[in-house]
Amino acid sequence: RRIAVFASGQGSNFAALIEAQRAGQLGEGSIELLVSDRPEALVAQRAEAADVPALLLRPKEFASRELYEAEIVAELKRRDIGLIVLAGYMRLITPVLLEPFAGRIINIHPSLLPAFAGKDAIGQALDYGVKLTGVTVHFVDGGMDTGPVIAQRSVAVEAEDTAESLAQRIHQIEYELYPEVVRAYAAGKVELNGRHVVVRE
Numbered sequence: 001r002r003i004a005v006f007a008s009g010q011g012s013n014f015a016a017l018i019e020a021q022r023a024g025q026l027g028e029g030s031i032e033l034l035v036s037d038r039p040e041a042l043v044a045q046r047a048e049a050a051d052v053p054a055l056l057l058r059p060k061e062f063a064s065r066e067l068y069e070a071e072i073v074a075e076l077k078r079r080d081i082g083l084i085v086l087a088g089y090m091r092l093i094t095p096v097l098l099e100p101f102a103g104r105i106i107n108i109h110p111s112l113l114p115a116f117a118g119k120d121a122i123g124q125a126l127d128y129g130v131k132l133t134g135v136t137v138h139f140v141d142g143g144m145d146t147g148p149v150i151a152q153r154s155v156a157v158e159a160e161d162t163a164e165s166l167a168q169r170i171h172q173i174e175y176e177l178y179p180e181v182v183r184a185y186a187a188g189k190v191e192l193n194g195r196h197v198v199v200r201e
């Protein structure tokens, strides 16, 4: 399966996916494109260093979100992309992208959804005082962090945790879990039935 990763920022998950691919851990998955809405983001430099083609578009330069996404869809079709992996892509997706890629867009979020959706999930978890948080990989629908859950892993919150220390442990789990899910998806082992997802061994 040909994969496009969408990212807006640091791109440490992008880097982890590239590493996994190099180590042969993505199976039939192959990262063919980075899409970023922030050409100045570190993730764009990471793509260049890894020799991954990048589509860097500024949404502000388009008359609407839909026209911005239409340009992305055209490039995804040209490259025969079969899976979109959102990794810190900080935009909601419209039907222009969702419809042609229904069931083929996944996202990673640093909490056990549906708890702490939206921005700063790690800060939200600390403020709330939960003892357990984690990481969720889910299919993307039109909402913010609302689609069917594919996989979750928990991370314990320690009394002495700061936002930084907790984020670090959560990110480590992300770097393991996302490549695993991408590999399973690429192998055709992720089945979506309504809200329910089955990942076969």
Ligand code: GRF
Pocket: 007, 008, 009, 010, 011, 012, 013, 014, 087, 088, 089, 108, 109, 110, 174
């Ligand atoms: C990750 O924590 C991911 O779960 C969230 O955004 C963050 C992206 O970090 N959606 P990075 O750009 O991959 O370093």
